[in-house]
Amino acid sequence: MKSRGYTLIGLLLTALMLFPVYWMVNVSLTPQQDMRKDPPDLFPLHPTFEGYRAVLDDQLPYLGTSLLIGLGTVAVTLVIAAPAGYALAKLRPRGGGTLGLALLIAQMVPGIVMAMGFYGIFLDLGLLNSWWGLIVADSTIAVPFGVMIFTAFMSGIPGELIAAARIDGAGTWRTFRSVVLPLSRNALVTVSLFGFLWAWSDFVFANTLDGGGSWKPITLGIYKYIGNNNQEWNAIMATAVVASVPAAVLLVLAQRYVAAGVTAGAVKD
């Protein structure tokens, strides 16, 4: 009986917390002529899909670019972070402790400071407004986190398994590829999820380094909408809904990885 009361309060609190999300969906379905109605419609009684049509017409290239940048960032992050995590966990390199400390500090550097540094470098090298330059910049958000997750996870792999592989004649690389990596599936998933999500959500790097490019991510698509036609809020909110899809998918498919990632010294700009 008491538990039912808690469930009720829990439902109310969740509804309160998610009201902005509901409102985003509601506004995305509101016809343009009702947008400034007073009082506003609390429910989408006359839903329109004009907003979503605008997304299809205007935003598909941005969504594609974001997908590309997200996947590229995941690839760069895994290639750099997984071997380093293995080394820090099992091979005990000299200066490993210092490296761990450096990674921790690296996560505390404000994004705008990095963006300004990258801007100077990219300007010199002619990399401004290129999608792969943005992948490099976005990966800096995820690499330190990735190394820390891999190190923590791979430390838990029993030494006997690695020793057994070695006795069977496998070298370090072979052991890493055929024994350690398959066992580290959870860590791989967690790092990939966060790497993708952060790159997908990035605004600071996109706006400073790719503001004039022909391949721009969805965050800039929304930003441009807000700047240009700040009247068509159903289109803006429809884009916001679509841009939230990866987060929703992650939550449904991989909730336990998400929670694991947050608690493992979670980080987000």
Added chain:
Amino acid sequence: MSPALRRRLTTLVFVLPLLVYLVAFYVYPLYRNLDLSLRDYTVRSFVAGDAPFSGWDNFRTVLDDPTFGPAMRHTMVFTFVSIAFQYVIGLALAVFFNRHFRLSTVLRALFLIPWLLPLIVSASTWSWMFNSESGVVNHLLGTVGLAPVGWLTSPDWALTAVIVANIWIGIPFNLVILYSGLQNIPGELYEAAALDGAGAWQQFRRITFPLLRPVSAITLLLGLVYTLKVFDLIWIMTKGGPGDASSTLATWSYQLGFGTLLPKFGPGAAVGDILILIALVFGLLYIRVQRRQEA
């Protein structure tokens, strides 16, 4: 080749990509930023790369700027008020969800949503909710008889508006970490306390709160480091305005470097350096606390 040397070389091969990466994409950009802050850059010399060394001039310019005081004050207010509310609400929710009622797992998962959404999504949603004429927040205020507020347009309210949005975004992080901390408090302690006649508040004050202190310290310090550098949210909602009403060190730095037609890279980078210094102080404090707990 001796086995020991071979082993060291193999290890190096595994770590080398990371080392190269850190030098190229962390150390070098940070060096460039420092270099920017110590030279007198104009758009022309930025492209040509021959800006004269100017020592502390950019820092002096920044410290003398009338925006410095407000930006510093707003950064502190934004950070500390956000964290205080995020922590208190997150802790209350963590204790609540620790009751394990029906649906508690699902609802707790749903609470993660604000944290997972791209910041531009949250920021633009809150912008429209805070709209002076047509926003739902003013409408709700109206239904309880309160006058509408110019949330994003009035200098008195802009900072409050971005703080409210930021608290909303940060609650899930606090909830998840504090909840996981609660899992480590043995249930027998509560049973014993209940036998001794301690009520719910007594149990919270005498058991939960003291035993959660280490986790709380970590949560608060991490929150501090991450809130200091919040940029997207404020920039998208108010651009630091109206005037300087909601500008923080982060938005001001961006404003100087990229927000105008005549970029002032030097002073912008100098503000960034100051921001790093502040973040580093709290960051090192965090590392110390964490090390002490592990020891």
